[in-house]
Amino acid sequence: MNPADLSNAVLSAASRIIPARNSEVTVSASDIVLERPRQREHGDWSTNVAMRFAKRVGTNPRELAQELADELGRIEGVAKTEVAGPGFINIVLDAAAAGELARTIVDAGEAYGASDALADKKINLEFVSANPTGPIHMGGTRWAAAGDALARVLESQGASVTREYYFNDHGAQIDRFAKSLMAAHLGEAAPEDGYGGQYIHDIAKRVADAHDGDLAALSPEHLQEVFRAEGVALMFGEIKQDLADFGVEFDVYFHEHDVQANGDVERAIERLRELGHIFENDGATWLRTTDFGDDKDRVIVRSNGAPAYFSGDLAYYLNKRERGFDQCIIMLGADHHGYVGRMMAMCAAFGDTPGDNLQLLIGQMVNLLQDGKPVRMSKRAGTIVTMDDLVDAVGVDAARYSLERSSADTPLDIDLELLKKRTNDNPVYYVQYAHARTQAVARNAAQAGVDRSEFDASLLDHETESALLGALAEYPRILNTAAVLREPHRVARYVEEIAGLYHRWYDARRIVPKGDDEITADHRTRLWLNDAVAVVVKSALGRLGVSAPDRM
Structure with a gap:
């Protein structure tokens, strides 16, 4: 049952x-x-x-x-x-009713745990969205792991999920990036508010090499524009490649320039004006967000006619809703708490439901530790630790799993030395080893002639089997809860529990008979349970974007 x-x-x-x-x-x-x-x-x-x-x-x-x-x-x-x-x-x-779950899981295979509970939801999930002014830092890396895991969990429950990256391709930060590249090319010090690190010199050289000496004749304004256009493209190409190497692919790369250039800002303002939420004061155009719980009203067009930054948020949100998304989930960094009030007020001003149509998830900082001390500097970026640094240190699987196994709204310390260990103290090793062990058991069983030709659920009556079956039965609920609460870390903690219960069962019950002992229904039935564990562990790791190795 x-x-x-x-x-x-x-x-x-x-x-x-x-x-x-x-x-x-x-x-x-x-x-x-x-x-x-x-x-x-x-x-x-x-x-x-x-x-x-x-x-x-x-x-x-x-x-x-x-x-x-x-x-x-x-x-x-x-x-x-x-x-x-x-x-x-x-x-x-009774034992037979509980044990029947092993056969149910094996027969269902990768479909076990999946459901259509969210089949009516079309979700836009925006995450990472790091400015193309440098490599992805640890905050963005955490969101890359957690965001992709959340998308996978949501899809397991039938939701249609679009992974979206908001590409900031204009503004003051891009100006400073271009000036930094130009300074590196000219052999000058980086601007006071610019960017440093070896990557700036590397990109500047790639731009210069592509022009084969033709840059010397350009005016400073033209030169800066060359470094802006080509430098941003090169930097963002590296960001995309780093994300792909990390197992994260996006469906949409949305350019900030588009909402500024295609009239979306004006349409958003007009929509809000029709709804009665726009007013003019001191020559500027304002959105009355205080009507919806914000601490102050927000300027959307300055008195000089230039759109304020918040106007882009209005246009972008309306654009998402007009693309047919029921729910817009945005994963923001730890420094964005101040955005919540105004964004939720904006959602309500459009006539939508804050917390449903718009959901904001705030992540917290990540600290890398080595020999018990914080890792401060990147060899490449100079002032920050990057995604590449973490992956180079521990590999993709350990990096992703370590970032996904804790609630994203809590600060996280990652011990690099621990993640390199092949011991049970290392959580990703502990879980992956459980799957590798299930496969080793299956290989040994096949070699010994034990197969799944027989199944008697009543034989799964040991206390370790009862505990293991009970936990396996929880997988569909865990997946659904993780999706509904937007908490993929629940899947990681769950699969660690499964690994522990499996290792204890493995120590207590034999699947391959000793020596010349006869193969019985006990052995064949236990193989079903072993393979059921393999299904769930592999599925859970897959929802986290982590591999399930057959050998370790």
């Missing part, structure tokens, strides 16, 4: 008993919540359905829970039920 079967059984019992007490009350599938008890001795599953309906049908929660428990206790596959606390129903499955 898998969780879906048990949920349907609880729904069936509740649909008979609860309306009998009050015919105006109906029970739907969304009312049935099954959870794993924190303490295994309390059962395999628990439901609070009696507590949810007791008041509505005018009865004591424990009384209703007992009636439901008695009904559920008569279902095939349920070993026993009991009422606990204020009205929880704890359910213990």
